[in-house]
Amino acid sequence: MFVNIPKVLNTVVRQLSLTASRNDKFSCKVLVVGGGSGGCATAAKFSKILNKNDLIVLEPSDYHYYQPLFTLIGGGANKLEDSRKKEKDVLPTNCTWLRDKALEYEPEKNTVRTEKGHTIEYDYMLVATGLELRYDKIPGLLQALDKPTDVCSIYSPKYVSHTYEVLKKLETGNAIFTFPNSPVKCPGAPQKICYLTDHYLRKHNRRGNVKVTYNTSLPVIFGVKAYADALWKLCNERDINVNVRTNLVQVNADKNEAIFENLDKPEEKTTVKFNMLHVTPPMATPESLSKNKQLTNGAGFVDVNKDTMQHLNYKNVFAIGDCSSSPNSKTAAAAAAQTKVVFENMNAVMKGDSPRLMYDGYASCPLVTGDKCILAEFDYDLKPLETFPFNQAREIRLMYIMKKYFMPTLYWKLMMNGYWNGPAMFRKLMHLGMGK
Numbered sequence: 408m409f410v411n412i413p414k415v416l417n418t419v420v421r422q423l424s425l426t427a428s429r430n431d432k433f434s435c436k437v438l439v440v441g442g443g444s445g446g447c448a449t450a451a452k453f454s455k456i457l458n459k460n461d462l463i464v465l466e467p468s469d470y471h472y473y474q475p476l477f478t479l480i481g482g483g484a485n486k487l488e489d490s491r492k493k494e495k496d497v498l499p500t501n502c503t504w505l506r507d508k509a510l511e512y513e514p515e516k517n518t519v520r521t522e523k524g525h526t527i528e529y530d531y532m533l534v535a536t537g538l539e540l541r542y543d544k545i546p547g548l549l550q551a552l553d554k555p556t557d558v559c560s561i562y563s564p565k566y567v568s569h570t571y572e573v574l575k576k577l578e579t580g581n582a583i584f585t586f587p588n589s590p591v592k593c594p595g596a597p598q599k600i601c602y603l604t605d606h607y608l609r610k611h612n613r614r615g616n617v618k619v620t621y622n623t624s625l626p627v628i629f630g631v632k633a634y635a636d637a638l639w640k641l642c643n644e645r646d647i648n649v650n651v652r653t654n655l656v657q658v659n660a661d662k663n664e665a666i667f668e669n670l671d672k673p674e675e676k677t678t679v680k681f682n683m684l685h686v687t688p689p690m691a692t693p694e695s696l697s698k699n700k701q702l703t704n705g706a707g708f709v710d711v712n713k714d715t716m717q718h719l720n721y722k723n724v725f726a727i728g729d730c731s732s733s734p735n736s737k738t739a740a741a742a743a744a745q746t747k748v749v750f751e752n753m754n755a756v757m758k759g760d761s762p763r764l765m766y767d768g769y770a771s772c773p774l775v776t777g778d779k780c781i782l783a784e785f786d787y788d789l790k791p792l793e794t795f796p797f798n799q800a801r802e803i804r805l806m807y808i809m810k811k812y813f814m815p816t817l818y819w820k821l822m823m824n825g826y827w828n829g830p831a832m833f834r835k836l837m838h839l840g841m842g843k
């Protein structure tokens with residue numbers, strides 16, 4: 408349970424530990440592990456009802472990225488700086504930020520041990536550590552990305568800007584886009600950058616010289632049929648080759664060669680020459696989390712009730728965002744819709760009640776197709792759950808404008824301050840109170 412030291416002393420200890428010492432003990436009412444989209448948005452809500460010392464956010468990064476903008480950065484419509492703010496300016500002022508990493512979780516003792524050697528005791532914990540990019544899982548990939556080659560990736564702030572450089576110099580040959588054999592965040596992004604490349608090449612009269620191919624490990628182009636139908640049509644019209652169940656297994660950047668396996672016949676490998684290779688890396692929850700078998704399921708995700716986001720065994724533990732086992736599409740839009748559920752349900756548990764709010768699996772994916780966008784919105788059942796009262800499964804210019812200009816503001820100003828819980832309320836208004 409808690410370290411029972413007086414609050415004043417506790418604060419002093421905490422301040423010291425922020426600077427120099429090791430093996431300090433911290434205690435708090437709510438610990439948020441990870442200050443990304445979900446963690447920061449929920450911490451902002453808690454900061455309105457808790458004291459600074461009662462709310463600890465454990466987050467190692469100096470910068471917070473609005474990752475949905477990475478796609479547009481790769482396509483040349485934005486710069487990396489547009490997606491980045493200092494973590495200290497994004498986290499609520501009324502919380503204690505520990506710039507450190509969770510190393511070991513001990514849910515039986517209500518403690519987390521950190522990389523710098525500290526121990527944090529909590530009453531309630533929200534795990535929000537997201538997904539890690541595992542470029543290292545594909546032989547030759549990191550070597551290719553770490554020097555300026557024709558290999559690129561919008562997924563990391565480290566590599567995203569290079570994507571546009573590769574695109575600008577692409578004149579002829581093969582442009583190949585991949586989707587890995589693992590869960591990913593924003594499952595639409597691997598094909599959005601493919602459409603942006605196609606659009607750019609057409610605009611610069613080079614499309615006829617370049618063969619564009621999208622190789623996905625999935626058996627489908629997109630999980631929601633209504634949008635998948637629209638995307639297949641788009642690929643046919645734009646002459647984009649789509650290969651399903653096709654997984655990148657090796658990159659030989661010095662020869663501009665990529666090796667793919669057929670997931671239905673793993674012994675069948677194909678070597679392809681490329682002039683541009685855009686890689687979406689395999690992803691996984693951080694090892695510090697996935698190695699804890701009490702907290703996570705077999706796939707390494709925090710084992711929660713998909714409706715309440717409460718841990719199945721530890722009632723004082725919740726998860727939000729990409730690291731949770733809830734089977735929704737991993738997006739910031741989903742994390743936004745989860746914040747209210749998590750906040751209200753954690754509050755209920757703190758008062759001795761049962762969690763009441765239910766998350767419906769809402770996720771959204773603005774599928775940028777050039778200077779237009781198909782705004783996919785759907786729920787756990789993979790049924791469209793659209794905000795606007797018209798069919799969103801088609802390319803609409805207004806949706807692109809929303810994605811580029813409106814959504815970043817909504818993220819920084821509302822979601823990061825705890826005021827955005829997803830569009831459910833607007834959806835009801837737009838549909839005159841009918842439907843979900």
Ligand SMILES: Cc1cc2nc3c(=O)[nH]c(=O)nc-3n(C[C@H](O)[C@H](O)[C@H](O)COP(=O)(O)OP(=O)(O)OC[C@H]3O[C@@H](n4cnc5c(N)ncnc54)[C@H](O)[C@@H]3O)c2cc1C
Pocket residue numbers: 440441442443444445446465466467468473474475476477478507508509510535536537538561562563592593596693695727728729730737738739740741742771772773
């Ligand atoms: C290219 C790209 C395009 C995308 N496009 C969209 C889009 O159009 N729409 C959309 O809604 N979503 C999109 N997303 C997905 C969206 O960014 C994520 O789903 C969202 O950020 C998930 O939030 P999260 O809080 O779970 O994880 P994150 O925001 O990734 O935050 C996780 C945090 O945990 C921290 N952390 C990690 N390990 C530890 C540890 N051991 N201890 C403490 N802290 C730790 C990390 O430093 C990080 O700050 C996109 C993502 C990418 C990469």
